[in-house]
Amino acid sequence: MLEKDTEKYQVISVNRKARHDYHILDTYEAGIVLRGTEVKSIRNRQVSIKESYAHFKGMELYIINMHISPYKFGNRYNLEPKRDRKLLLQNKQLTKLKGQIEQKGFTLIPLRLYFKNGYAKLEIGLAKGK
Numbered sequence: 001m002l003e004k005d006t007e008k009y010q011v012i013s014v015n016r017k018a019r020h021d022y023h024i025l026d027t028y029e030a031g032i033v034l035r036g037t038e039v040k041s042i043r044n045r046q047v048s049i050k051e052s053y054a055h056f057k058g059m060e061l062y063i064i065n066m067h068i069s070p071y072k073f074g075n076r077y078n079l080e081p082k083r084d085r086k087l088l089l090q091n092k093q094l095t096k097l098k099g100q101i102e103q104k105g106f107t108l109i110p111l112r113l114y115f116k117n118g119y120a121k122l123e124i125g126l127a128k129g130k
Contacts, residue, residue, distance in 0.1 A: 010115040012042055015049050018109050022127035027111060028097070030122050031088035032063065036079050037071035042120055044071075047113060054087060054108035054124050056098055061087040063110065063122065087122065100126055 018024070034042070041047065046069035055064050062084045070078035089097070100106055111123045 007117055008115075011112060012045055012115065012120075013047050013049050013113040015109065015111055017050060018111055018125065018127065022107075022109060022125070022129055024111070024125040024127050025106075026126040028089060028093060028124050028126075029116075030061070030124055032120050032122050033086040033088065034120060036077045037074035038068050038079065039120065040074070041068050041071045042113070043115075046071075049110040049113055049122075052110055054110070056101065057084075059091075059094060059098070061089060061094060061097070061108075063087055063124075066110070087124070097126065105129060 048067040052066040053064055054061055056062075064084055065082055066085060067081050069081055097108065101108065105128050107127055107129075108124050109127050111125045113120070113122050115121070
């Protein structure tokens with residue numbers, strides 16, 4: 001567990017391949033809208049961010065293709081493992097990112113998934129392919 005000025009971090013998943021395949025120009029910390037038993041699955045490290053990416057739908061940012069395995073004891077409350085999940089960023093950051101993404105060759109990829117003070121956070125990077 002990492003600690004920075006009373007903030008507690010618990011890293012769940014790291015996308016090591018991202019820094020190998022892309023030049024990371026900027027990073028952002030985004031909250032994730034989770035439902036049902038998804039938080040319990042993430043706490044059990046039943047998540048993969050390796051093949052996921054972020055995409056705009058209108059002025060909202062979503063993480064696409066992030067796999068969260070169904071919770072073992074969740075029964076009917078489990079959701080689809082690869083559903084699109086909304087990312088929470090400030091409006092100023094969203095407009096800046098949307099302008100940069102529209103340029104050719106730029107994409108948003110997840111770098112790490114972690115808990116910060118009990119909330120699931122996703123570090124996304126503005127990247128350009130190598």
